[in-house]
Amino acid sequence: MVRKPIKSFIILPLLIILTTATTGAVYAQNAEKIKLKHGSHREGKRTDAIMQKWRGNGLGQFIHWGLYAIPGGEWNGKQYNGAAEWIRSWNEMPKPAYDSLIYKFNPVNFNADQWAAIAKDMGARYVTITTKHHDGFCLWPSKYTSYTVANSPWKKDIMKPLVDAYDKAGIDVILYFSIMDWNHPGWRYDIKTRADSIAFEGFKKFTRNQLIELLTMYPKAKGLWFDGTWDKSWIKQAKFADELEAEMRKLRPGLIIGSRFRADEYGKRHFDSNNVLMGDYEQGWERKLPNTIADVHGNDWDCVMTIPENQWGYNKAWKGHIKTSTELIEMTAKAVSLGGNFVLNFGPKGDGSIRDQEKRLALEIGDWMKVNNEAIYNCGYSGLEKQDWGYSTKKTGIDKIYMVVFNIPVSGAYRVKLPAKTAIAKSYLLADQNQVLKVEEVHTNEYFVYANAANQRKPFVIVLETKKKERSGENNYDKAKT
Ligand code: EAT
Numbered sequence: 001m002v003r004k005p006i007k008s009f010i011i012l013p014l015l016i017i018l019t020t021a022t023t024g025a026v027y028a029q030n031a032e033k034i035k036l037k038h039g040s041h042r043e044g045k046r047t048d049a050i051m052q053k054w055r056g057n058g059l060g061q062f063i064h065w066g067l068y069a070i071p072g073g074e075w076n077g078k079q080y081n082g083a084a085e086w087i088r089s090w091n092e093m094p095k096p097a098y099d100s101l102i103y104k105f106n107p108v109n110f111n112a113d114q115w116a117a118i119a120k121d122m123g124a125r126y127v128t129i130t131t132k133h134h135d136g137f138c139l140w141p142s143k144y145t146s147y148t149v150a151n152s153p154w155k156k157d158i159m160k161p162l163v164d165a166y167d168k169a170g171i172d173v174i175l176y177f178s179i180m181d182w183n184h185p186g187w188r189y190d191i192k193t194r195a196d197s198i199a200f201e202g203f204k205k206f207t208r209n210q211l212i213e214l215l216t217m218y219p220k221a222k223g224l225w226f227d228g229t230w231d232k233s234w235i236k237q238a239k240f241a242d243e244l245e246a247e248m249r250k251l252r253p254g255l256i257i258g259s260r261f262r263a264d265e266y267g268k269r270h271f272d273s274n275n276v277l278m279g280d281y282e283q284g285w286e287r288k289l290p291n292t293i294a295d296v297h298g299n300d301w302d303c304v305m306t307i308p309e310n311q312w313g314y315n316k317a318w319k320g321h322i323k324t325s326t327e328l329i330e331m332t333a334k335a336v337s338l339g340g341n342f343v344l345n346f347g348p349k350g351d352g353s354i355r356d357q358e359k360r361l362a363l364e365i366g367d368w369m370k371v372n373n374e375a376i377y378n379c380g381y382s383g384l385e386k387q388d389w390g391y392s393t394k395k396t397g398i399d400k401i402y403m404v405v406f407n408i409p410v411s412g413a414y415r416v417k418l419p420a421k422t423a424i425a426k427s428y429l430l431a432d433q434n435q436v437l438k439v440e441e442v443h444t445n446e447y448f449v450y451a452n453a454a455n456q457r458k459p460f461v462i463v464l465e466t467k468k469k470e471r472s473g474e475n476n477y478d479k480a481k482t
Helices: 006-020 024-032 049-055 086-089 093-104 113-122 160-166 192-219 238-251 326-339 356-375
Strands: 059-063 126-132 171-176 223-227 282-286 300-305 341-348 380-381 391-396 398-405 413-417 422-429 434-435 436-442 446-450 460-469
Touching: 006 436, 059 113, 113 160, 113 223, 113 356, 126 160, 160 171, 160 192, 171 192, 192 380, 282 380, 300 326, 326 341, 326 380, 326 391, 341 356, 341 446, 356 398, 356 460, 422 446
Parallel strands: 059 126, 059 341, 126 171, 171 223, 282 300, 300 341
Antiparallel strands: 380 391, 391 398, 398 460, 413 446, 422 434, 422 460, 436 446
């Protein structure tokens, strides 16, 4: 998500004039604000307990499951090159054949408790599950369409056992919902004629009904993850979407909604025309991570990631680079170090089982998390300068910093720069708290922490317990005049 710079030809002179005043930036911003009916309704992060819990989750699981899992990226012996969950849009795929997959949906090996156990063992603290992807097939028995599990050979609700199993395992559930729906006769990419408009009005009612239905049927769900909201038809629905959001929030106080749901009245998505985030967290990080804290604009966010390059639904043939557990752990640590959550996608097979590679990766990540989750859960941006050895995270409300090491320095010295008037009280390995590490102040507030990492085969964590420095400026040796 790239933010458009706010008209710098106005801001710049203002900033120059006001630069000496501490409130300069605020004045400059206010001068720019335009009145929006359907823009953001909040500035800054939510402060309630539900959002604090979400923010501290660190690691999540994504589940993409639907009819697309049955062909698994293959039709008539041919491989589809795109993402498996998009196979219906392939020229080689006859639409009626795809839509008839409903009569083949019979996942005899589906076991909700097993899925939840895999997520739990991995260390995930929330899960986002596709209730309905772009194809329109509903994993719950919606009253508003016949294209649901109820009319498949399986007949039973999939969402209820999943919500219950994950909830029982202590994992929060977020409902993924695609607004774009290839199965609904009223769906349009744009609205150009009166007929389009009438059709789309029907689609809007349907969408509203399905969302209210989901929130009513699964009251344990903590939030909604929207997708398929980029087409002109939906972007034009600022008023409708704003009102629907209000209705959903009233029905489920504390509901978490990402920035992908609605556009403002000027068609701006994610960030409104005043560049303020819409929704509770930024949802623009699909298969990519921010690089610096500036990239996240002080907002909550999560990154959703695939294990292969771009496959969400089950694909029999995983091509290209398959991420390793070490890479995925590094992405998790990086996300947390920049104040976000990392959500790793799983694409179960058509029969309901989960592929071995995914299970193995989940176990490997889980093995690491069991030792190191203190550096991930309830942690966020440390405020420290990024160093080459890896990523630092800070425990919320506690004077502890975690150095998650991915690159081991040959010197054995790990550089740390602390804010003024802060000192290191103690440093040790998270995996072995008896191994107290030698700390040397090499410049004012700049330290070397020494760790012998010869035996490390996996990323590891160094803990820094920090304290207030009694006297500042005690070491003046680095201030010599030249
Ligand atoms: O199918 C993917 C997957 O569900 C991901 C979370 N979002 C969907 C999606 N649809 C897209 C259309 C255009 C470009 C990127 C897309 N990602």
